Amino acid sequence: MAKVLIIEDDPTAGKILQDYLAKEGLNPALAIDAMQGQQAIISRRPDLVVLDLMLPAGHGLDILRNLRQSVQTQAIPVVVITSCKEEGIRQEVEGVGVQGYFVKPVDNEALIKKIKLILGQ
Amino acid sequence: MTNLEKYQPLFCQNTKKLANNLVITLSHKKSVSKSDIIECQRLAHVIKSSAAMMKCENLSQLAEIIELLFARLIKESQLAKDQLVIEKIKSAAQAIAEKAGDYQKLKTTDFKLSKESLEKYIN
Numbered sequence: 402m403a404k405v406l407i408i409e410d411d412p413t414a415g416k417i418l419q420d421y422l423a424k425e426g427l428n429p430a431l432a433i434d435a436m437q438g439q440q441a442i443i444s445r446r447p448d449l450v451v452l453d454l455m456l457p458a459g460h461g462l463d464i465l466r467n468l469r470q471s472v473q474t475q476a477i478p479v480v481v482i483t484s485c486k487e488e489g490i491r492q493e494v495e496g497v498g499v500q501g502y503f504v505k506p507v508d509n510e511a512l513i514k515k516i517k518l519i520l521g522q
Numbered sequence: 523m524t525n526l527e528k529y530q531p532l533f534c535q536n537t538k539k540l541a542n543n544l545v546i547t548l549s550h551k552k553s554v555s556k557s558d559i560i561e562c563q564r565l566a567h568v569i570k571s572s573a574a575m576m577k578c579e580n581l582s583q584l585a586e587i588i589e590l591l592f593a594r595l596i597k598e599s600q601l602a603k604d605q606l607v608i609e610k611i612k613s614a615a616q617a618i619a620e621k622a623g624d625y626q627k628l629k630t631t632d633f634k635l636s637k638e639s640l641e642k643y644i645n
Contacts, residue, residue: 411568413533414575417526455567484571506575 402428403520406447408438408464409482410456414505418451421509425517435459439467442474449519451512452499454483454490465497478519482507526576530625533576538622540565540572544588544615548608556596562611563592569618577629581618584633588614590644601643610639 405427409415415431422429430445432438434457442450442464450468454461461481468474480501481494491502501515544565547558570585588611595601614636621627 410564411572412536413529413572416532417529417575455564457561457564484567484574505571 402426403448403522404445405429405449405451405516406432406438406441406445407451408432408435408441408456408461409451409453410434411453418509418512421513422516425513427516427520433457435461435464438464442468442477446474447477449516450477450479451516452479452481454481454485454494462494462497465494465499469498480512480515480519482512530576533572534622534625534628537569537572537581537628538619540569541615541619541622545612545619548612548615553603554608556599559592559595563589563596566592573628576625580632580637581621581628584614584618584637584640587637587640587644591640594644607643610643614640 405422407415407418407422407429409418409431410433412433415433419429419431430441430447432441436458438452438456439459441447452461452464461483465479465481468477468479478500479498480503481499482503482505483490484505486504494502500519503512544562547562547565548554566585566589570582570589573579573582573585591607591611595607601607614633617633617636621631
């Protein structure tokens with residue numbers, strides 16, 4: 402079962418996404434802030450990360466940069482979910498390297514479809 | 523499409539907690555620090571996106587106004603020292619917390635007075 406790490410500080414959105422991914426046969430885990438997220442990337446070695454940008458104890462973009470800079474984690478696919486509609490942010494995130502970018506409110510069906518495509522399911 | 527109805531109680535519970543945390547963060551010191559304002563901005567941001575996801579558009583709009591106002595407070599320290607502005611934000615957060623026991627109230631309340639009391643500070 403593919404391991405998906407969700408880094409999301411919205412407790413409602415995090416729970417909904419966790420349930421949805423579990424129902425689709427994936428193995429989701431939830432981290433609620435940037436520090437937890439960084440630690441979970443190292444300890445869980447997820448097959449994919451769903452990453453919110455605006456987080457407590459750090460910023461999602463920094464998590465993404467750290468992930469891409471480490472040989473051990475640089476190949477992990479990342480899908481960003483964010484309320485931020487600014488094109489500049491999107492360009493910055495895509496410049497670092499992501500496999501998907503969704504603006505909230507997210508269509509969960511579309512998100513799951515993207516995740517499964519990335520995971521080759 | 524995901525059936526979100528079963529998440530309404532959780533959404534209400536979380537929104538109440540977030541709104542109460544906003545009030546508490548703005549209340550517990552004589553003056554509000556920059557890190558407090560940044561944290562409050564994040565709380566408003568979460569309420570905003572959570573409310574949009576759960577189809578509570580008026581709540582989402584109010585939370586967006588609060589978030590934008592906090593962004594302004596971060597830039598303009600003089601405005602951040604205005605206790606009246608802080609009290610109006612607290613009042614708006616309390617209005618959210620009061621309705622958060624009931625999803626239908628969160629969905630149907632227009633939060634008009636709260637929005638109007640804050641909009642003038644961001645325009």
